[in-house]
Amino acid sequence: MLLSRVATARLGTRRLATKREYDLVLFGATGYSGRMCADYLMRTHKGLRVALAGRDRAKLEKVAAACAAAPRVLVADAQDKDALTRLAASAEVVASTAGPFRKHGSLLVEACAREGTSYADITGESGWTLNMAALHHETCRRTGAVIVPQAGFDSVPSDIGTMLAVKHHISVTGAPPCEVRVYVTSMRGARFQGGTVDTLAHELAEPSRPVKPSAIRSKTKTRIDWTHGANPLKTVVLHGKTLHLSPFVMAGANGPVVRRSNSILEYRDGLVYSEAMALSSFKLAVQNYAALGVGSQLLKMGFLDFLRKWGLVPESGAGPTLKQARQASYTYVIVASGEDGSRTETTWSGHGDPSAIATSIFLVETALGLLAKRGKSEGGVLTPAAALGPGLWARLEAAKWDVADELPAVTVKYA
Numbered sequence: 188m189l190l191s192r193v194a195t196a197r198l199g200t201r202r203l204a205t206k207r208e209y210d211l212v213l214f215g216a217t218g219y220s221g222r223m224c225a226d227y228l229m230r231t232h233k234g235l236r237v238a239l240a241g242r243d244r245a246k247l248e249k250v251a252a253a254c255a256a257a258p259r260v261l262v263a264d265a266q267d268k269d270a271l272t273r274l275a276a277s278a279e280v281v282a283s284t285a286g287p288f289r290k291h292g293s294l295l296v297e298a299c300a301r302e303g304t305s306y307a308d309i310t311g312e313s314g315w316t317l318n319m320a321a322l323h324h325e326t327c328r329r330t331g332a333v334i335v336p337q338a339g340f341d342s343v344p345s346d347i348g349t350m351l352a353v354k355h356h357i358s359v360t361g362a363p364p365c366e367v368r369v370y371v372t373s374m375r376g377a378r379f380q381g382g383t384v385d386t387l388a389h390e391l392a393e394p395s396r397p398v399k400p401s402a403i404r405s406k407t408k409t410r411i412d413w414t415h416g417a418n419p420l421k422t423v424v425l426h427g428k429t430l431h432l433s434p435f436v437m438a439g440a441n442g443p444v445v446r447r448s449n450s451i452l453e454y455r456d457g458l459v460y461s462e463a464m465a466l467s468s469f470k471l472a473v474q475n476y477a478a479l480g481v482g483s484q485l486l487k488m489g490f491l492d493f494l495r496k497w498g499l500v501p502e503s504g505a506g507p508t509l510k511q512a513r514q515a516s517y518t519y520v521i522v523a524s525g526e527d528g529s530r531t532e533t534t535w536s537g538h539g540d541p542s543a544i545a546t547s548i549f550l551v552e553t554a555l556g557l558l559a560k561r562g563k564s565e566g567g568v569l570t571p572a573a574a575l576g577p578g579l580w581a582r583l584e585a586a587k588w589d590v591a592d593e594l595p596a597v598t599v600k601y602a
Contacts, residue, residue: 207278207279210237212261212282213240216239221241222250223543227548242263248260279561282306296319305558311337313337316443323568324568337570339545345462348521350576352521355523355601368522369462375515407449408458409460411459416433431467432463438461442461445460447570447573516536518534537596553574556575
């Protein structure tokens with residue numbers, strides 16, 4: 188006999204009230220991002236009951252041995268439904284770095300939703316994310332699980348940055364903006380890591396197909412302007428400099444996340460949103476445009492092995508060295524505009540490589556934010572801004588890769 192909706196909700200409440208074996212399980216801990224997350228987590232957050240999970244015990248034990256503290260090890264394959272159910276039932280929160288997520292994350296999200304376990308990952312696969320919302324949002328509402336996909340570099344700066352920009356614009360003008368334009372003005376020393384390339388190649392070669400309309404409905408709509416960065420002849424003036432526009436590689440992943448945040452948090456109905464690179468010369472804008480176009484087509488046609496053979500993209504599990512990652516930085520300028528011609532700027536500056544330092548900090552702090560809110564908020568498949576909002580920003584504003592760092596991992600300035 189099926190449980191009634193009320194009985195199922197009560198079951199979810201009982202699950203949340205039960206002390207589980209682990210506060211946090213990091214799944215996919217032997218990959219590049221997994222190792223970086225494990226290192227950051229165990230150095231900067233003491234006293235947590237942590238386990239590292241994946242399919243290879245020997246590799247997991249090697250990662251655990253390199254950590255500042257000694258986490259437990261759990262063996263679970265991404266395709267083993269029973270093992271994933273046991274893993275989800277043992278944890279308050281699961282954080283996953285095991286992409287491509289449509290291939291390695293679907294069963295884990297299903298297990299977490301069913302078991303009332305909160306979950307965060309770093310996927311850039313927006314189609315998969317929307318399908319997870321369509322499939323599991325109502326289950327999460329019954330069990331109390333909070334699922335937050337795209338909690339890495341995709342799409343925390345765009346999502347939390349837009350939330351901050353909207354609040355700033357309201358504080359200055361008294362009204363929400365009608366447009367939010369995100370400009371990536373700097374990616375100094377930033378490098379791809381192998382897992383990011385794998386995920387991108389998988390999504391281009393086999394795009395996610397929608398399973399049914401999203402379970403999250405709202406009258407608050409967003410219009411994403413996909414063409415804004417498509418013409419290098421177009422320019423924008425930021426901080427007194429004229430910059431040339433070019434496409435931003437992660438706009439396709441980030442735009443739908445901001446759209447869903449607007450549908451839940453209701454910034455403004457009809458909000459126009461876009462993302463683009465803003466580069467110092469027309470030549471750089473054209474080069475970026477061409478590189479993205481050619482690279483995307485090669486990945487779409489299955490030339491990933493060819494690109495790796497010639498050293499054009501990193502191998503799976505590889506990424507920048509810690510020294511390289513620490514020296515990198517990136518900057519977003521988020522321009523909010525009102526119907527009355529008002530304009531405000533929010534500048535998000537990240538210290539550290541986006542795919543290494545930033546992604547690791549964002550995922551871990553999102554997971555710990557979910558841990559702090561266990562049982563205190565309604566479940567669902569949500570965005571970083573909708574699930575944690577100002578609480579996540581407070582964590583990020585204080586986060587440092589190393590306690591000795593002069594600057595936090597993220598700083599925000601308003602104008």
